[in-house]
Amino acid sequence: MSLHLYAANTSNAQRASCALEEFGLPYTLHKLDLSKGEQKTAEFLAINPAGQVPALVDDAAGVKIAQSCAILLYLADKTGKLLPAAKKADVLRLVAYSASDVSGAIGAYIGFSMSKLADKPAPVGEWLAGRVATALGQANKALADGRPFIAGDEFTIADIALAPAARRAKDIPGVAELSHLQAYIARVFARPAMAKGLAALA
Ligand SMILES: N[C@@H](CCC(=O)N[C@@H](CS)C(=O)NCC(=O)O)C(=O)O
Secondary structure (H helix, E strand, O other): OOEEEEEOOOHHHHHHHHHHHHHOOOOEEEEOOHHHOHHHOHHHHOOOOOOOOOEEEEHHHOEEEEOHHHHHHHHHHHHOOOOOHHHHHHHHHHHHHHHHHHHHHHHHHHHHHHOOOOOOOHHHHHHHHHHHHHHHHHHHHHHOOOOOEOOEOOOOHHHHHHHHHHHHOOOOOOOOOOHHHHHHHHHHHOOHHHHHHHHHHO
16 A cells, blocks of 8 residues: 555544545554654654654655644645635645644643643643633634634635644643534544544544
8 A cells, every 4th residue: 555654643643544534545554652662763763753643655656744734735735635726725824723823732731731840830731721722712713603614614624634633622721611613523523534533543
């Protein structure tokens, strides 16, 4: 098989597995155990020098690509799907928003919460949670107009960028209250391909 996905059960890697399922592309899954450092082997570092998942190898095209949202853009370009020309600027904006504002804020909150710092002042945790709620609040506000997907009526790669990260954030203070976002997450993962992408890494 030409496509190889290197992944673990994380929201960044779920973007890639969900995308491959949504695009209907067959792939070989290589699950890495991050707790055993399998992402730092010489073999994997030759694929992604950053030593992080996800990474995708497209043998037929001679391509190795990391960064979850870059993988979405690569596959949209390869297939010509889920990045409609009429919505291109908006979808690109929303993919970048998910990769930076949303995942950045979630990563900072989770990194702080899980850190072994001797002193973890509560106000810092609250401030970091506030950044997540502010970032996801933008999506919640957009979805309040009744649109089914984040860029409008059509499912796009912006949904594959946003939904796994938003799902990961559900227990962060302030996120459960974002009712339009919560309904959206349920709607997106009710799609068979999205559900299959999640299950593949579980
Ligand atoms: N911005 C990257 C983040 C990748 C990332 O942080 N991967 C984590 C799992 S979600 C990882 O591989 N961590 C293991 C490590 O850094 O050693 C993306 O979107 O792909």
